[in-house]
Amino acid sequence: MTGLLLGQIILSIMLASVFLFRPSVTTETGWRIVAFIGLGVLPALCIVGGMNTHVQRSEQTSFCISCHVMVPFGRSLYIDDAKHIPAQHFQNHRVPADMACISCHADYNLYGPLFDKLRGLKRVYFQYVSTPPDPASIRIPGGFKNAQCLHCHLGARDFEGNPVHSAMMDSLKSNQMSCLTGGCHDTAHDIPNLSHVKFWSPVQ
Amino acid sequence: MKLRQFGERRLLQVSSALVILGLLIEIVSLLWIHPLAFVLFAFVGASLTGLGILVYLASLVFGVIPPAENRM
Numbered sequence: 001m002t003g004l005l006l007g008q009i010i011l012s013i014m015l016a017s018v019f020l021f022r023p024s025v026t027t028e029t030g031w032r033i034v035a036f037i038g039l040g041v042l043p044a045l046c047i048v049g050g051m052n053t054h055v056q057r058s059e060q061t062s063f064c065i066s067c068h069v070m071v072p073f074g075r076s077l078y079i080d081d082a083k084h085i086p087a088q089h090f091q092n093h094r095v096p097a098d099m100a101c102i103s104c105h106a107d108y109n110l111y112g113p114l115f116d117k118l119r120g121l122k123r124v125y126f127q128y129v130s131t132p133p134d135p136a137s138i139r140i141p142g143g144f145k146n147a148q149c150l151h152c153h154l155g156a157r158d159f160e161g162n163p164v165h166s167a168m169m170d171s172l173k174s175n176q177m178s179c180l181t182g183g184c185h186d187t188a189h190d191i192p193n194l195s196h197v198k199f200w201s202p203v204q
Numbered sequence: 205m206k207l208r209q210f211g212e213r214r215l216l217q218v219s220s221a222l223v224i225l226g227l228l229i230e231i232v233s234l235l236w237i238h239p240l241a242f243v244l245f246a247f248v249g250a251s252l253t254g255l256g257i258l259v260y261l262a263s264l265v266f267g268v269i270p271p272a273e274n275r276m
Contacts, residue, residue, distance in 0.1 A: 020220035
């Protein structure tokens, strides 16, 4: 995909170079059409393609943990304890390993991806302009929403077949009872205790 | 008419330069694996390319010879 986009960009640069050094060629109709493609259509497609590539790249686990403050969160995915919800999901591929962060932290609403990117830009601002927060003090604004869990678990046999879940399904759906802070699945990342836990080493 | 043609050509050159610069920055942002690569692309590369497209569209608008002038 990136190769195709790079080819498109190079073609666009070559066409634009013609009009940079020989703008007089546009007196001919044929060259006017080429100018429309080279300076209008292709660059616009390059912007769309570039945006698409960058958005896809920003959804990868490696991208998320490339920020210094996110490194402990990436490390917590390897905690060798099934009670740690993110580690358990990551290690057992309940979420795609290369998209582990976004699977649970994406806003699945219509404009969710846009708001996710805006939040990401805010974090870039904190990292490079303001003061980056202490990883242990990072909290999700408004708390972790059940919708993120239910996006995958709702309708799943082992989730709905569990009598505890089925008894409180309405509360879970309406977010009155939190999956994480309701006292059931309350161990997520646990950054302050990262130095006291055992880690799983995947076989290469 | 000559002045108008000169203006159109100048706008085309400015547009081409902006598009080339924006696309070169886009290439750098695509090859650079870093959180700032997205910022570089969105705020510098895409903006310059977009501005180049707008200048090109402006050259089309200002390059149109009015009918009265055409008849002369």
